[in-house]
Amino acid sequence: MSNTWYLYLFFAAALVFAGLLGLLAKRNLIKLLIAIEIVGKGVSLLLLSTGLAKAHILTAQALVVTYIVIEVSLVATALALIINIRRQTGGLDIRSLTRLKG
Amino acid sequence: MTPKMLLLPVLLPAVLAVALLLLPRALRLVRDALAVAGAGVLLYYGFLFFSVKDLRYAVPWLGMGIDFDLRLYHFSSFILLALAGFLFLIAVYATVKMKDAPRGREFMAYVFLTAAFANGAALANNFVPLVFFWEGLLVTLYGMIAIGGRPTSGRTAVKALLIAGFCDFSLILGVGLLWSVAGTATMSEIAVEPTGLAAAAFVLMMIGAAGKAGAMPFHTWIPDAAVDAPVTFMAFLPAAFEKLLGIYLLARVSLDFFKLRPGGAMSVLLMIVGAATIVLAVLMALVQKDLKRLLSYHAVSQVGYMILGIGTAVPVGIAGGVFHMINHAMYKSGLFLSAGSVEHRAGTTELKKLGGLRRDMPLTALGFVVCALAISGVWPLNGFVSKEMVFHGALETGYTVFAVAAWIGAIFTFASFLKAGHSVFFGERTTDVPEVKESPAAIVLPILVLAALCVLFGVYNKLPLDRLITPVVAPHAEAGAHLDFTGHALDLFNVVALISVGCLVLAFLIHRHGFLKGGRKAYLASEPFHGLPGIRQAYDLAEKRVFDPYEQGVKALQGLSLALYKAVDRPIDFVFEKAVTAAGEKFTGILKKAHNGHYANYLAWCLAGLVILAGAIGLLAK
């Protein structure tokens, strides 16, 4: 199995990189969160494929499940923040969030 | 006498400091009595410890070579005694002088806290306690200037703290280096050759010690503090305690920790620092217009003699340097206390507003004149003896140039004290100052005691030299070396002493020259004068305000002095105060601009950091 490990890693890296590019380029707060989700997908793919390569798929599965639960918590918190920000600033542009600097 | 007793000089003043701080304002008398009594007890123990001389209190502390280790031996007991003596005099003096000061209570507490730290520093036999006590002095230094009550006091306090902090940190660095070179932090076990890494350690520790003593270029806070801090503080810290501790440590560093050789690179380095400090600081003193500022520049200049003496690394020079340390502490303390006495009654220390106070304040005047003569090195006072020893030491190393520098310093020291003494205590009364009375006994007595000691240590120099100084030098001299410094101490008829006398005469001539050019009448000659005849004539020759010799006769010199003041002293001040600040602000500004609040920017830093770190770890691993 381990000879296909690199294949999964190739796609995992692609996902992470796509997410990072999105984080750097996009300005809509929700878009940024979607980009974070993409990064997360890449990482969970990496985690599971590593377990597969080591013939530890059950453990890796447990890790991925925990990872997903954490992700949900994060996304819920982030979305709550975004809604609050929308209420306060009237927009969703990350560029308007530059009051704190220096 | 058990080893535990060594904790007393540290703990007692610390406890007293807290007690003094807690006593309510209404119980001022109790407070004063407690302070004087406490200082008296410390002085008593100072004598007791001096008679015991050999005691060590060491308890394991942290492991890793860090022990709480106090050691009483000849040198530290000598310093301990001197510290206790000055503490006592200052405590007595402050009861009156600081009576109405707005924060007198805090001042007293700081004095005793300083004493606790200073005693600890003198006794410490392990680097870690030493650094601890040493750094503690930094805090009290800041505090004592900060409570000066003038608008600029806070600024000066920060300046002092930054400069002294720099010196202290270089001391810490030096300690760390020396510790790793010597392999132990126990001070009595260290003796290394000052080469390679150890040389760096030596230089760093030298900066720490000489900086504490106020050598150039770490002196610029002292003249400022003279104006901004209570004058009692000046007599206490820069004049006495800091000199004692700084030179004590310098002597330990150059004699015990490192084996300084006469003519070696480190020895020459020390002599250069010493000679430069002597000459440059005294030239700056000449142009000062305020008595306290003038005295403070001399406090810097005289350090040069001590450093020069120790830097010679020959027995007579070292002995001279250490002897000069104790002498200087006495007369400079006396001079500052006299200035304080004048300030107490006349309300000012500006030279041009003062004059003729000799009649109103005869005892203060007497004390001032004796101390001024002593600092100028007039026969047969203590300053003469120790300066002669330094001259001899400098000549013995073969570097005549340093002796010449020291002589030049002697000329201008005397010249500027002629100016100061004359304008304050002699000449005509001015209208700026009303009729005044002599200061109360608590102020005058400490001055007179110090003046009397100056005479005693000069005339009967056998006492301090044999009992205090020679045992310090003895372990470092070659076996069988001639260590009797007393025989010719007051001998006027040798080349060195004659040159010194010539220097003093030259100082008179400068005045005379200036006076004649001015063409004024010497009506001061008719004034009765209870001092030495030579001085009297010199003062009589100068007629007007003491600035005139420079205005009329030595314009060139004044130009040089001013130029040096501007070209050396102020730039150093500028470096510490302006340039560092400006550079810091510039750098800060650039960094602040980078934090522009943009998320993508911050994320990019993180990713760039990741790539760089991965590369760095990978490359370094290979």
Added chain:
Amino acid sequence: MIILFVVLPLVVAGLLPLAGKASKRLLPDLLANATLLFLVAYAAVAGRALIADGPVLQQTTWLGEALGIRLVLDGFSLFMLVVVALVGLAASLFSIDYMEHYGAKGNFYALYLVMIAGMNGLVLASDLFAVYVFLEVAAVASYALVAYGLGRDELEAAFKYLMLSVVASAFLVGGIAVVYGMTGGLDFAAVAMALKELNAGPALAVASALFLLGFGLKAALIPFHAWLPDAHPSAPAPISAVLSGLLIKVSGVYALTRVFLNVFGLTPALSTVLLWLGAVSAVAAAFLALGQKDIKRMLAYSSISQVGYVVLAIGVGTPLGIAGGLFHLFNHALAKGLLFLTSGSVQRATGTRDLDAMGGLAKRMPVTAATNLVGALSIAGVPPLNGFWSKLIIIVALVQAGHPVFAAVAVLASVLTLWYYLLMQRKAFFGRLNETWAAVREAPFWMTASTVLLALLCVGIGILFASTVTTWVRPAADVLADGIHAVAGSWGF
């Protein structure tokens, strides 16, 4: 039962919303503070006895069956537990009065206790993935706590903090996956032994960099620090105190050192990188702090600088350096907690954080001014306070290990630190009293009480530093100085 450190705060947190229904303030105050008081007592009193015979390995059983909960308590984790409990207690005492006007106290304490549970779990965890999980527990709670005021700045700070953190933790999981792929294990002990066997070069370098990003961002090392000066000042004062005093140390420094020293083993390459990271952070952040007008932002930059100091010391890798670093971590936790709390008192009294608008507050708020001074002098390294000793040990250790240049850098950072703290003192507390604050009054009882508690600790530890170091710091430093042997040999279940 060391699992109590994790479970007790969690259970109380779960109960708090219910308790908050019954009584809006009293019950949440009481429950939360009692929990933390218990943790302080348990860690400080019972903890030493627990680890007297070496590290405690505890596998929880349920109905006679061994569960997969394996916690380890050794000198290092006990040390961290004590720090967490102490500063946590002080901050929660402070919250009794301070959080009054934020509302929903039950909810606040619930989040607070979850964060404490997360930190405790991280400290006790014995495998890499569990470290990540508890790091996220504390992090999620902290995002909400930063935004607790719900003002514009709070939300902005929390959002950026979250977005940067999440990326870093994603990379951290990536690093864990790489290590898992190489060793096939996640246990500290298994990984440590396998890595020793493998002698992995470049792959471990990549993994190390990923871990450095993950933990370094939590520790706010430059260049991963940008979120901190936004997030820490925006949070309510007790949360700022816990974030700066604890969270960056537990999920940053603790995790970093545990993994790098005990699991990977400190190679010269890693050591060099840590020294550089620490030195750059210590100096650059000190300069940044110097230029701040906002008292809490200045404190926040100071945290970056001081964490840099700690990492610099640990990067040395010698027993003395590690001891100095950990001691400084402890001292900084107390002093920075104290400083943030007093800044909260000032903000509550005056309504501003602008240093230029303050002045002479010492006359109106003497206790706050005095405790703030203690904290400032402690961090600046002024004797006889605790911070002096740790800085001294660090500088000496740097010189002894043959890094005189880094020692000089540490000295420079110290001088800068002293500088900006004196600036802060002068602008906020000394000088002439600003007319505007003539009616300002001293902070209420619990706020002053908690700051006095921390100030007394700073002074007390300064005076009794030797016994503090031998009792608490040395056992922790010994574990780290042992390197992978501390874990590989004795942590097998």
Added chain:
Amino acid sequence: MILQTALLAVLVALSVLAIALKDLLRSAIALALASLVLGIVFFRMGAPYAGVFEISVVAGLITVLFILTIALTKSGDEVRESKLANIVFPVVFVAFLAIDALVMKRLMGKVPALARGGEAGTFGEVLWKGRTLDLVGQIAVILAGVFAVLALFRQRDKHE
């Protein structure tokens, strides 16, 4: 293996779409589809529980949360995205894919790895006996998330 590769390619394509699409609702749906595909990939890797979680929680719950948020925050002002980034970043991404394809296999060959024995038992046993602490962590993180949302949507008390 070919099917798996194709699924992964679709996953990446959908992810890129989720980021690149202008309309938020559409990109949320693209994200949900990506999760669905990832869930299937997990199934095919022999990790059914992870697959179920990915599909039910991520494709389901998270998508619902996203859509809810989009609905709540919709009303007017669109965020203008950077035009330059829209041109440059796809190019960068393609370049990265090329490099990734070229070096990943070689790179992975260099990673040293210990051969380890596989694991025995069922997923339940592994989770219960091996990773129970993670379950405690999950409970904690869910608590944290719930409290966080409650705190962020609380009514500010008006006293004081």
